[in-house]
Amino acid sequence: MDPRIREHAQLIADAVDLSDGDDFLIKSEPAAEELVVALYEIAGDRGAHPVSIRTNRSGRAIRNYLQAADAADVDFETPAHEQALVEAADCHAVIRAHENVTELEDVPPEVNSDYEKAHQPILNERLTDRWTLTQHPTPADAQLAEMSFEAYQNFVYDAILKDWDEQREFQAQMVDILEEASEVRIKSGDTTDVTMSVAGNHVLNDTDSHNLPGGEVFTAPLPDSVEGEVLFDKPVYRRGREITDARLVFEDGEVVEHSASKNEDLLTSILDTDEGARRLGELGIGMNRDIDRFTYNMLFDEKMGDTVHMAVGRAYEDNVGEGNEQNESAQHVDMIVDMSEDSFIEVDGEVVQEDGTFVFEEGFEA
Numbered sequence: 001m002d003p004r005i006r007e008h009a010q011l012i013a014d015a016v017d018l019s020d021g022d023d024f025l026i027k028s029e030p031a032a033e034e035l036v037v038a039l040y041e042i043a044g045d046r047g048a049h050p051v052s053i054r055t056n057r058s059g060r061a062i063r064n065y066l067q068a069a070d071a072a073d074v075d076f077e078t079p080a081h082e083q084a085l086v087e088a089a090d091c092h093a094v095i096r097a098h099e100n101v102t103e104l105e106d107v108p109p110e111v112n113s114d115y116e117k118a119h120q121p122i123l124n125e126r127l128t129d130r131w132t133l134t135q136h137p138t139p140a141d142a143q144l145a146e147m148s149f150e151a152y153q154n155f156v157y158d159a160i161l162k163d164w165d166e167q168r169e170f171q172a173q174m175v176d177i178l179e180e181a182s183e184v185r186i187k188s189g190d191t192t193d194v195t196m197s198v199a200g201n202h203v204l205n206d207t208d209s210h211n212l213p214g215g216e217v218f219t220a221p222l223p224d225s226v227e228g229e230v231l232f233d234k235p236v237y238r239r240g241r242e243i244t245d246a247r248l249v250f251e252d253g254e255v256v257e258h259s260a261s262k263n264e265d266l267l268t269s270i271l272d273t274d275e276g277a278r279r280l281g282e283l284g285i286g287m288n289r290d291i292d293r294f295t296y297n298m299l300f301d302e303k304m305g306d307t308v309h310m311a312v313g314r315a316y317e318d319n320v321g322e323g324n325e326q327n328e329s330a331q332h333v334d335m336i337v338d339m340s341e342d343s344f345i346e347v348d349g350e351v352v353q354e355d356g357t358f359v360f361e362e363g364f365e366a
Helices: 005-017 030-046 061-069 078-088 110-128 137-146 149-160 164-177 266-270
Strands: 023-028 051-056 092-097 131-135 183-188 192-197 202-208 216-219 227-232 236-237 241-243 244-250 253-257 281-284 309-314 333-338 343-347 351-353
Touching: 005 030, 005 131, 005 149, 023 078, 030 092, 030 164, 051 137, 061 110, 110 266, 137 236, 137 244, 149 241, 164 202, 164 216, 183 333, 227 333, 236 343, 241 244, 241 266, 244 333, 253 266, 281 333
Parallel strands: 023 051, 023 092, 092 131
Antiparallel strands: 183 192, 183 343, 192 227, 202 216, 216 281, 227 244, 236 241, 244 253, 281 309, 309 333, 343 351
């Protein structure tokens, strides 16, 4: 076994604070078997009780299920047995490891949306526990990233197996800026100019806990405060299909106009999922400099330095301040704006990042 797999497993166990007596639920794919084996060993050493099941959003089985359910005009319901399993668990690890990244390409977008709505209570339950989401490198994901498998393995582990104490201190400088902020403005070229209030909401320093890799600072906009236009100039890869040049126009917090140069119907289906899907649930700022290329994998891409991302849909409860509204949705879809050129982030009228360089980094010139 590659020793990096065991190191990765150790980080996962620490991220969920795996302890004696814990019921530990692992959702993974067959391609991640070695990582699951390593997690079982750690669980045994710590006196925890692991159970491993397949994820329900990847692979041939779920594709065939969704297609058959669509043909039979099935109304999706929250599966009580799966919800009971999640409720009974103390901590959770979700491991992405694709065998075919386009397996769900021919499932109608509205079917995916309906299925996700039915599973929202299960996701909400998991988010109240100790959890982490991570990636095990596979040839399919390497191919999507246009990299050799060896190069992709190195990329994944360089992003995950790093000095997280140092990274936490680096990102804390951005947390300090946003914690007392009222208004944030994102400007990029002639295509993106959007403002939002984050007043009273919490800013999280994401390093080696909920996401592996971490590498972002994120908060939640007040749902009705978002105004302006955003062109997400990095593609969104969703359920085996690529959305390119997603453009959203906001008024009073709501998407009132949208377009995309490819798979606009998929973007429409996301926004039409529920009322909350037309509002922003997250503003995130990428700060992991070891993620230095776009790979069509949002778990990595949203942490990339020189980017910001915004998610339509659900806001995380931990981001929402007392007395502020939490945006609720079955969706949480991150989309990325490249901030490396002709761009800036402004906080309460002060530029804090220009062309990808932060005010606290060498080379900043406002």
